[in-house]
Amino acid sequence: MTLAALIFALVAAVILGGAVAAMAFRNLVHSALALAVSLAGLAAGYLSLHAQFVGFAQILVYVGAVAILILFAILLTRGDEPGGQALFSPGFLTGAGIALAVFAVLARVILASRLVSAEIPLAPAPSVREIGQRMMSEDALPLEVIGLLLTVALIGAAILALREKPPG
């Protein structure tokens, strides 16, 4: 049981625990917080995979922004719902079964795949500088598109969330 394996075990535990909790909690806020935990664990996983920048970005975006957003949405939509409603949508067993089937298939595929690289290539240390240069040179166009997309999403979300006009 090496250090790396230990870290992986921890990370996997956090991720999966958080995810399961997020999907299983009755309280929406708890689910959201669990999601945040899971995503933070994912960020740790990225770090353990030497993807520093991605990890920090993950924390910044998901824990800092998306989780908060979801919490707000929960508080805004949960105003007038009678408690004690059914937690799961009708026929959720089939849904769970389907999910299970999908996982089985995926696992089967993964285990059957032949890309077992015996030797792990030594950890690359991608400096932020390289990422930035790559972004500015080859992936400039996607970057611009992402910027445009974010702007549009910002405006669109603002408009969607505006109070509805009374008809007429």
Next chain:
Amino acid sequence: MPTLHCYLLLAALLFAIGLAGALTRRNAILVLIGIELMLNAANLNFIAFWRFGPHPEVLTGVLFVIFAIAVAAAEAAVGLALIIAIHRHYKTAHVDQMDALRG
């Protein structure tokens, strides 16, 4: 020593959990959360393949994940705005009641 398989299995499990949530929970926000989980599973796959792939010095995987995160953020914002609008209109956030499009 964790190998590619471990990460792929982890991602697959995460994906399955997210899918299960998205398929079974009634609340639209939770469905959205499930979708986020699935997305992150995909991201994890990207990173894992980049890390254990033959050419780690090529940063495509990382950049892809970065862009994916940005897109996911936008998607979450718009999705939540939609949910809020729907809730304001139908006074419910339950997906099994949002069936105005039924034939």
Next chain:
Amino acid sequence: MMDQLFVVLKHWLVALAAPGWQPILAAAISIAAIIGAFASLFAVTTILERKGLGRMQNRYGPNRVGPFGLLQPLADGVKSLTKEDLVPAAADRWVFFLAPLVLVVPAFLALSVVPMGRNMTAVALDAGVLFFFAVGAATELSVFMAGWSSRNKYSLLGAMRAIAQMVSYEVPLILSAVTAVMMAGSLSTDEIVAAQAGYHHGLPNWFVLTPWGLAGFLLFLVCAMAESNRSPFDLPEGESEIIAGYYIEYSGFKFALFFLGEYIGMFAASGMAITLFLGGWHAPFPFLTWVPSYGWFFAKLLALIGLFIWVRGTLPRLRMDQLMNLAWKFMLPMALMNIAVAGLWHFSAPGAARWAACALLIAGAYLVLGRALFTGAHLGRRVYRYAE
């Protein structure tokens, strides 16, 4: 020798341990050092603040415990530790319990990337600045947890206010930091500090001494105040409105933790401001380089804290709409303009002309935005929709 004292000490200690455990020991040592240093600094700051505010408000401030009341923090600590720890019956226990930790831990983490002296960066990260902001984002989560878990409408309102304020001010905060990153060409704090080394006929090459640097520094400072919920941005805990905001229900040690977390956050923000604009641990003048670098860092830190206290004692509290207007209609455009100016600065030849041009641009933007901000139209209806 004096300068590198702590570094050498650390290495010596680490060398004692078995090779396998050395990294862990190193990490433990630096963590202990940071916690110790800043906890004591926290104590000093509290007494400083209370006395300073007392002076500003024509009263003595604490003066009973110890000489001139200098032992007051000790008394406070003992009191809060021994006090009964109340938890509301309706509270969501786990979240209620976790909230202070989620606040404090990231604050300390954030401190770990701030270089406090030559070779005295606890965790020298390649993406240090990014890390700083990333962990800073966690405070919002903790605030929400605190406000939501303690089933109290005032605390929820306070949490909402605080989160709205933090989210709003995080944007200009990061954008104003971007200028320094651009100039240094790196996200690593060490390199940023290194980029400000050296002197240029008598004056240090600190970023704050350039037009965009000055503007960025001021923006960063204001945003830092807002981020750490200090006056004049202390709406989330405006006593007169919502008692103590999101930690009404907290008492005893948890309350102390919140208090600590806030101050650590303030230290971290000040440290980052120093790193980004004030030349980090560099001495202001060549003939003062003999003073140890950490000395300079902490001097600057204390100066900034003094500034914080001074502002708190001086300015009244903002209104919510004013707060938002300031964030979105003034700070954000200003920061963007600042980035543009920094780019101009970067790509134009050094000289008085560059200086004048950048100064003029920033001054113009400032005038225009300020006028636009204070035409009464913007101070009108408040558009605040969380407490529906």
Next chain:
Amino acid sequence: MFAALAPTFPSDPAVACLWLIPALPLLAAGLTAVLGRPRRRTAAGLAIGSMVLAFLLSCAAFAHVLQGAGQGEVMRLTFNFRWFQFGDTWLQLGWVLDPLTAVMLVMVSFVGLLIFIYSLGYMAHDENFTRFFCFLALFAAAMLGVIIANSLLLLFICWELVGLTSYLLIGFWYHKPSAAAAAKKAFITTRIGDLAFLLGMVWLYSRSGTLLFYDAGHGCLDSAGLSPSTAIALLIFCGAIGKSGQLPLHVWLPDAMEGPTPVSALIHAATMVAAGVFLVARVFPLMDATALTVVTWVGTLTALFAASVAVAQTDIKRILAWSTVSQLGFMMIGLGTGGVAVGMFHLLTHAFFKALLFLGAGSVIHGCHEEQDIRRLGGLRRSMPVTFATYAAGMAALSGFPLVTSGFWSKDEILHAAHGWSVSHWPFYFGLGAAFLTAFYMTRQVCYVFFGQYRLAPVMAPHTAAGQGSHPPAAPAPHESPRAMVIPLMILAGFALGLGVLGTPAWPWISAFLEGHAAPSSLDHLLNSDTLRLMGISSLAALGGIGIGYWVYGRRPSVRPDEVDPLVRVQPEVFALLQRQFFVDEIYEWSFVAFHAWWARLCDRLDTWIWETAVQALAYAVIGLSWVDRVLDEYVVNAGFDKGCQGLTEGGQAMSRFQNGRVQRYLRVLALAMAGLILFLLWGCGAS
């Protein structure tokens, strides 16, 4: 209006502005038509203003022609433009400016202007004042259009417009059945003439290929135009007969007196009825000897006939109407025997003094509370002196009082021409008779109206109490008319007396002007023997008529309205015959109208019994067919169609069961599909 269509605009300003003369009244009419009924002042102002402008423009045109006069040939400025195209030929319209046009323009616009002014006073109390002026302006526009037209088609268009306005104005008081009937009668009667006119026009077009009068040597009246043709000329003359009330289409004119008096004066004395004469004068080059003979004889008979009828009439306006008819006959004689100049000269003079007489009559009627029966009037010499003086002048002019009146000279010209006519002498003798009778009945009328004492009973006769307009039954004492009516009278009187100097044998300016050579002024023309002899004879006839008339009626004026006419005591049957206008109306009633009624009844029977049965049969057949069709539709087509639709609907419902807006169902299907796809790929890989 026209100018917009003109391909090449004439350089000459006089011709260029000629179209304005009819355009202005037309514009006035249009504007008045959209005015509200209470806008009286505006309407009158528009009409009179437009008329003034038209008059000034006419004077300008006249002066322009006057400058060009006297160089041997007639000065003639034309402007033609293309109206529309059929096949490859363009139909051309245009206008012409020559002495004839100029003289008529001045006359019509001047008399029209005076009569407009007169109408201000006469119609002052009518509630349809604006409508009246709208019609008047429209009439003036049409009449001026007739005058300036250079194309027979354009002339015909305006001609019909004139007829229309005449109809509208005769029936202006349409609430009076007699007025409505009279309007209808006038319209239909003139239609008969116009039909012939149209035929002649079409024939002319088929012959000559153009309807332009003058077109730089290609018009149908140009010297290079086609040769005179009897048939065409006569057909066109039929139009003239209809318009100017010649035998046998004269019947409408006396009834037309039902219209307001200014209308009678303007349309049925001065201008419209003269349009026929003008038409003949315009197309004179088309007239060959035969046609001219016909014209002469028609004129002769009309003159004598109408004059004799006028003797026995008792309605002041009817007398004048009959005299108009006879005077028109005189003009025809003049045209037929002496040419354009003679006829036109009498037309001009007659226009003035007949308008004068009508207006005077109107003044009398106006002053005596709509009383038109001369036997009930009387003694107005004292109560309305101005009217009396002017009326006397008009009467003298009409009856040809020697030397001092214009009528004398113009009528003398005609008699002179008739006497010199090679074909026959009878027109001359008949003309003399007509002149004698004219003098006689005018004297009779004047004696009845102005001498003796006022015979109108204080209590009004019922048919007058129901009188025109909005007159209240005022005090029976007759009164002088307002200034707006009197001043035109005086002006017209001046012209009626003085206009003669233009056509004395000593200085025949008018004929010279019309024929386009300088007027020779020499006294010996006047003094040569046969001229003097003829003048003597005609003045003898006139004076004789006046004398006998005074001897019969003036010596001992009647005192009571119901007193029998002196002539009745002498010749009751003849008088009755004359009074009944030779029973022409009755004859028409028994012949044409009866025939028409019979024919109509026959057609009606035909319609009812034959055609309608056929139509009914057809209709039933169609109904039966459609019924069969309906049955087919309902029980065959619809059923099958409904079945198909139902099938489609059920299919759609079955499909829509999958489309239950449940997002999660969709998601499940998606997930399953993904799994299935992966498995498929997997086995694909395994196989490979």
